Amino acid sequence: MKRSIGAGAAAGAFLLALALVPSPAFPVLYIDINAPGGKRMPIAVADCVVDPGDPSLSRGIPAILSADLALTDLFDLVPPTAHIETVTAAHFSGKPLSFPGWKMIGAEAVVIGNVSVRGGRLSIEMRLYDATRGTLLVGKRYTGTPTQLRSIVHRFANEIVFTFTGVRGVFGTEIAFTARPGKSRGKELYLVGMDGQDLRKVTANRSFNLFPRWSPDGQWLAYTSFRTGMPAVYLRNVSTGAEKEVVRTGGSKAPGGFSPDGVWLYAGVSQAGNSDIYRVRVVGGASEKVVVGWGLDVSPAPSPDGRRIAFVSDRGGSPQIYVKTIGVAGEARISTGAGYATSPSWSPAGDRIAYTVRSGGRFVVATVAPDGSGFREVASAPDGDCEDPSFSPDGRSLVYTYRKRGYSALKIISSDGRRQRTLVSGLADAGSPAWSPGR
């Protein structure tokens, strides 16, 4: 996750200043993201200046940005109908905004933008102001093609979240998942933006394409495909579509996740009917056994520091979640031992493991500390199953599968279980969601 030079400098200066202030709560931030239900930042996103270009961008860009900010519970958006001041090109060359006016309508922060489209070249300058002090908090100038508009706006939305919280936003990230297209009996890989936009099919070989897993650089998806008739694990470049096979030997096989340095791909692979956990060098293909023994061992999820994996084993009679330190003998069970517990996903901070557990005849999503303490149910439905959690790169949300008889959807819920929204619905048998790394 590269932070742009500009944001780095601004944030650096900001944090340096705080370091000079004696404060017991360093780092002190505008918005405490660990205080659910706390006060939100009132922010106004002004209509953009467009010259030259499609006049609808004037409202279109603030709409994209506002939709992003509204996905967090950090901001209160001051509605455009309340805005008094019209932003002009002069505001980008020295003319100050009328900050008391923005304060008067309740805005603590103001975003302005200046857009031009010339000869297929898109240029956007965006600025975030502190309305109380009338100072520029962060400003960025982006250039690209008009098709890159949305991702540019997502990037500035991430700057805004970073400025106020110290944690980069996840706008512009994507979720990979599987579903059955149309009336096909097969399953294909799909991608969708975390805002539910830009849904698209990735594979089209009409076989079973399963278990997408992101490489740490967000460039590759590992997945299992039956396109030759037998399962194999492939790596697919998300941008170019180039593929290479990484696991061919063995029976059933499913990628679990990459080591954080991207060197290893962990996978569950069956030999003679018994699945064990292996890791394969992404370059070179050499493999090592990581977890072997009686019982099905599947779904290896590496910890963010790469030292441990969480995985599923039915060695005790039913599938349960275990944690193992790589290279050290012994594995500790962290799920209760009762029922049916599968599909672990490690939080980016390494402090929680989300998984699917059967509870009262239903599957629910729960999280637990890596030592098995602090069990917390996060997502459940009285009339259906919640399964296959995957954390967002900022750790603040989880995407999971909701299923009720024939209906399926992907949903996103805040890690505390308080806020939930539907990401994708209307596709048959949607499942196995995997949230991409930060952008």
Added chain:
Amino acid sequence: MKGTFTWKWAVLVLSVAALVATGCAKKQTVKSEGTQGDTGAASAPSVGEAPVKEAPPAPPPSDQFASAAQAGVAVTEEKPSQFDDVRFDFDKSELTEDGRRASQAVADYMKRNPKAKLQIEGHCDERGTAEYNLALGERRATAVLTYLVSLGVPKAALSTVSFGKEKPLDPDHNEGAWAKNRRAHFVLQ
């Protein structure tokens, strides 16, 4: 700093930040970010970010890919079988009495037809995680293979593949359908 977090703090922070912002940002305040050619010297080489680039459309499938696609179609179809399926209990891979009887009929056929090759497909019902079910289907198919070998069928005539829960025989969502879908299915090659 929970619910009691007050705006006084925020104002203080804002003031500090504002001082810094005005102090540091008098001259160059808006940073440029190109989407092309800006390789970002500070970025990690493995990330290789080309900022704000959207994925180009996937390249058209190659010939090799097209032939694989045809194989894919076949993979998703239920293949007819002259043998009864072996059924399993939920989350189990042990053969039941009925399962042994069905397997016996298969073993008799295989011994009468020594040139025959048989693929044993393992399947699961829709409940539970797809990955676990894929491994469970493999274990079911292997359990049947092992039993057939114990009945005298040469191992070389047998192979297994698991489809996990991806290929239900009955697409319904009730105990009757699930019972049919937890199965080993025999396909003569």
